Amino acid sequence: MITFRITLLGNLKQKLDRKELLKHDSKIFRISGFSEILNIPPSRLDHGTLDNVYDPNDFLEIVTPSETGEIVIGIMNYKFSDNFYMHRINTNVGIISLYEIDFTLLNAGISIERFILKCIYEIATYIEVYGTMNSDQIYELHHRDTRGCLFDLNGDQKDVVYNTDEPIICNECLGKIAARQTKEGFISTLQHELKKLKRPFFLRVESWIKSHPFMAIAISIAMGIATNIIYDIGKLTAIKIYHIRYPEQQQCIPKKFPQ
């Protein structure tokens, strides 16, 4: 099993649910714990704005690889110079930038923790399939078109919502992974676990209502009618039972059954 350690870089705007990450149930990886670098050096890039914008290579000096062989995943709010949200720095350090992508995710009802787990599944798959996350071979899994697949390139960062909520492995990527040597059952385990990366039920219902407003109104009306019918049937049945049990008191039954 691959072990990851999450390192918080600088001050995160978002309060992470560490328990959710630590307790994530996976047969592919586990998260061993958290560490932090409170003060990261200012960016050396001169990009003419007040934001800290980093070159991925800056983190070669900032984040120290784990001595115990864990894969270190740095999480930061700062922007990468190429606007990507994840970079593999070397064989055991990856950095995730939440810059602006946090708004995209939270507006779609997707938690930052789910996004981090999605990124970790991506890196874990590289390691399982290619033996390392720092090989150029991994690019064969990437595709520019958005399919809701774990390996969508997400050139437009807004597309990240499509492959963070219940991501899939598309047929093309499945074929490429299946052509490599992996642990027995790896693909089915990965697919099974990715299905669990979905928004809470009420948020999915809310999204469905937003995208099908007329259908939602029709269902609401139908449910209201059905509820009334069920109520009336129940009321009549109760009166009938009362009549059968107490035939002598039929005259005493109030016209209006108690509500």
Ligand SMILES: [Zn+2]
């Ligand atoms: Zn794919």
